[in-house]
Amino acid sequence: MRELETDYLVVGAGASGMAFVDSALGESDAEIVMVDRRHRPGGHWLDAYPFVRLHQPSAYYGVPSRPLGSDRIDVSGPNAGFYERASSSEICGYFGDVLEQHFVASGRVQVLPMYDYRGEDADCHHVCSLLAGEERTIRVRRRLVDATYVESSIPSRHTPAFEVDSDVRLVPPNDLVDIDEPPGGFTILGCGKTAMDTCNWLLDSGVDPDRIQWLRPRDPWLFNRACMQPLELVSAYVQMQARWVEACADSEDGRDFAHRLEADGVFVRIDPSIEPQVFRGATISTPEIDALASIERVVRAGRVRRIATNSVLLDDAEVPGDPRTVYVDCTAAGVRPTVPKPVYERDRITLQYVTIGIVPWSAATIGAVETLRDDDTDKNRLCPALAFSGDNSDVLGVAHIGMTGIAARSAESDVSAWNARCRLDPARAAAGRTDDPDVAAAFTSVVDNFGRAMQNLGEKVATPVAAV
Numbered sequence: 001m002r003e004l005e006t007d008y009l010v011v012g013a014g015a016s017g018m019a020f021v022d023s024a025l026g027e028s029d030a031e032i033v034m035v036d037r038r039h040r041p042g043g044h045w046l047d048a049y050p051f052v053r054l055h056q057p058s059a060y061y062g063v064p065s066r067p068l069g070s071d072r073i074d075v076s077g078p079n080a081g082f083y084e085r086a087s088s089s090e091i092c093g094y095f096g097d098v099l100e101q102h103f104v105a106s107g108r109v110q111v112l113p114m115y116d117y118r119g120e121d122a123d124c125h126h127v128c129s130l131l132a133g134e135e136r137t138i139r140v141r142r143r144l145v146d147a148t149y150v151e152s153s154i155p156s157r158h159t160p161a162f163e164v165d166s167d168v169r170l171v172p173p174n175d176l177v178d179i180d181e182p183p184g185g186f187t188i189l190g191c192g193k194t195a196m197d198t199c200n201w202l203l204d205s206g207v208d209p210d211r212i213q214w215l216r217p218r219d220p221w222l223f224n225r226a227c228m229q230p231l232e233l234v235s236a237y238v239q240m241q242a243r244w245v246e247a248c249a250d251s252e253d254g255r256d257f258a259h260r261l262e263a264d265g266v267f268v269r270i271d272p273s274i275e276p277q278v279f280r281g282a283t284i285s286t287p288e289i290d291a292l293a294s295i296e297r298v299v300r301a302g303r304v305r306r307i308a309t310n311s312v313l314l315d316d317a318e319v320p321g322d323p324r325t326v327y328v329d330c331t332a333a334g335v336r337p338t339v340p341k342p343v344y345e346r347d348r349i350t351l352q353y354v355t356i357g358i359v360p361w362s363a364a365t366i367g368a369v370e371t372l373r374d375d376d377t378d379k380n381r382l383c384p385a386l387a388f389s390g391d392n393s394d395v396l397g398v399a400h401i402g403m404t405g406i407a408a409r410s411a412e413s414d415v416s417a418w419n420a421r422c423r424l425d426p427a428r429a430a431a432g433r434t435d436d437p438d439v440a441a442a443f444t445s446v447v448d449n450f451g452r453a454m455q456n457l458g459e460k461v462a463t464p465v466a467a468v
């Protein structure tokens with residue numbers, strides 16, 4: 001059994017682990033060991049369906065020290081007029097380059113791919129090679145970094161939670177690109193971003209909307225992509241922030257909040273006649289929403305329980321099945337619901353969301369605060385963890401914790417100076433654009449309404465931040 005010693009042992013080389021390591025390397029002289037069950041960095045992106053793209057611009061995804069993409073504004077397609085969004089192969093290539101050319105080249109990072117983290121005993125951690133079976137022990141001078149806590153659940157790697165008859169053709173979206181003969185139709189299962197991407201890809205590929213049936217247990221609220229633009233278009237982003245803070249100041253509950261943001265053009269939904277129950281922070285463009293609305297065969301009868309040859313059993317109904325249809329499983333949770341816990345504990349850091357959405361920005365922030373501060377109570381005050389339950393009724397709680405963290409970090413000159421340099425903050429370019437009247441008005445609105453928003457959220461939210 002071979003032994004290693006390091007400052008930080010990072011378990012998971014997905015976007016979270018990569019952004020944390022980049023941030024910690026940049027701000028300290030720490031030595032780091034990274035382990036991952038997979039063969040290369042990228043996490044869930046390595047197994048994503050081939051037509052996936054980031055739902056946010058590449059300009060604020062990845063690691064702080066290296067740009068992803070070229071900050072191009074697309075001129076055609078559903079993303080026309082908006083900053084480019086990387087495909088899964090671009091993201092995986094990018095993380096591969098960052099690992100080799102930056103982390104390993106620094107001489108301070110050692111990587112163990114195809115190693116499973118097996119836990120710890122009194123004085124060391126245990127990992128095991130999934131290929132050679134070799135066990136290694138790792139002594140950690142500072143902390144274990146758990147970069148698996150907000151791990152994504154995706155269709156190609158999950159087991160569906162429903163029964164399927166043996167002659168039913170159920171595939172993950174990954175397999176759609178291998179179809180070589182038009183099936184009788186497509187039945188999409190699920191209501192998340194993967195289901196929406198799949199429907200849009202089928203429609204873009206020329207499939208008639210009438211040949212798509214969508215078993216959509218709940219409808220989602222989504223961010224309008226026009227509001228999520230950085231850099232040259234950052235005015236839209238800070239105006240979104242201003243509308244968000246105003247809504248936090250005046251809303252009674254999650255439903256009221258979402259309707260206010262919809263009236264402001266920040267939130268969108270597929271069907272205006274249906275009240276969405278879901279909010280996971282996903283982003284979509286209005287052409288994509290319009291395309292999704294063209295699918296009329298939507299069944300809202302709860303979750304799938306069983307797919308039989310000639311019928312589909314849902315929570316609240318049984319609908320006819322078609323043996324010639326391809327059922328597409330988009331029911332994996334994506335961003336899994338988690339229970340928030342303190343980010344910094346005595347010998348461990350658990351990477352979680354400390355910003356509203358944007359996993360890499362959260363992980364990089366945690367890495368920076370780890371290196372800039374000494375006291376764990378102070379670090380946890382600067383990085384309160386929030387969790388997306390997926391229920392829109394919890395959105396005020398998400399907003400409360402997210403804004404508590406933003407206020408705490410903004411008040412600290414060292415942390416806010418780090419953030420001002422960090423390419424992962426979507427609003428970063430706004431500081432240099434206060435001569436734009438829209439940016440100036442948005443800043444004024446945020447300043448004027450922030451206190452009122454925090455007071456209202458504090459009154460409306462059942463779980464106080466201190467309890468997290």
Ligand SMILES: Cc1cc2nc3c(=O)[nH]c(=O)nc-3n(C[C@H](O)[C@H](O)[C@H](O)COP(=O)(O)OP(=O)(O)OC[C@H]3O[C@@H](n4cnc5c(N)ncnc54)[C@H](O)[C@@H]3O)c2cc1C
Pocket residue numbers: 011012013014015016017035036037038042043044045048052053054055056061115116117118147148150151152153154193194334335357358359360
């Ligand atoms: C389709 C899709 C699109 C998305 N788009 C965006 C977006 O545009 N912007 C955004 O901010 N977020 C987006 N997300 C959210 C996404 O979850 C994050 O962006 C991010 O990729 C998650 O990274 P992660 O490192 O937390 O998890 P993962 O990518 O799941 O990585 C976790 C890693 O931990 C490893 N691991 C787990 N257990 C062990 C163990 N015991 N031993 C060793 N290794 C282990 C796994 O092998 C894996 O590589 C999207 C998610 C999905 C599913």
